[in-house]
Amino acid sequence: MKIPARIKPLVEDGLVDEVIRPLMSGKEADVFIVRCGGEIRCAKVYKEADKRGFKQATQYQEGRKVRNSRRARALEKGSRFGRKEQEQLWQNTEVEALFRLARAGVRVPRPYGCFDGVLLMELICDEEGLEAPRLNDVTMSAVQAMEDHKLMMRYVVRMLCAGLVHGDLSEFNVLVDDDGPVIIDLPQVVNAAANNHAKRLLARDIIKITSYYGLYAPEILKTRYAGEIWALYEAGELHPEVALTGAHDAIELDPDVDAVLEEIKQAMFEQQQRLARLQEQV
Secondary structure (H helix, E strand, O other): OOOOOOOHHHHHOOOOOEEEEEEEEOOOEEEEEEEEOOEEEEEEEEOOHHHOOOOOHHHHHOOOOOOOHHHHHHHHHOOHHHHHHHHHHHHHHHHHHHHHHHHOOOOOOOEEEEEOOEEEEEOOEOOOOOEOOEHHHOOOOHHHHHHHHHHHHHHHHHHHHOOEEOOOOOOOOEEEEOOEEEEOOOOOOEEOOOOOOHHHHHHHHHHHHHHHHOOOOHHHHHOOHHHHHHHHHHOOOOOOOOOOOOOOOOOOOOHHHHHHHHHHHHHHHHHHHHHHHHHHHO
């Protein structure tokens, strides 16, 4: 296939040997399957700020540190140089988060580096070597849903212990291979201690992912992990293997999360229709 313009410099520099085909197009990036020497990887090409789906990027960027004072001033002024630096910061955040979360015991794709707005990383595959599907394309039993949901709550805890909140966790940002869920798409990850939106974003992440697994195991919908996890975090009692009960007073939500809940209800309705169609085909 024709080499995308953004990947061409990587081909010229020998970082990529071949662009095999497109994998997916999302709200923040386009992803391609590429060959790097003897390995098949994926190349995530970030979209420019005015073409991304994240229209409220400011809430994610709060608390991100810029060590260079000149860059910090440029970011504040919003100059052309500042906007370029902001884009680089957005992209580097994902690379750093991937390394940090892997060390924390969260399953994420292995990163190989970000070059001129192109992130090279591991291609998650199933045992047959095919690209792993997204969670929203997978059906499962109630037992499997409960098991995977419990594992996802463990990953959320480990992320928070590493100081991070995903900020956009849903069935569309999780891949599923033969070993279970793999969390992807992290440029919007937030600093839990420095971002005033962290509590709300954590609650939204947990609500959305719980709502999806709840389609297969409705009893999951009764759990209250968001309040429990945040309370432990604030008390300094959260650790990677902390025992969770899922029983806690509901976390206080603001109007923005209420709007998200309405979106979730609609998404659940559409998903239920999709499952019904699949059952009719069996």
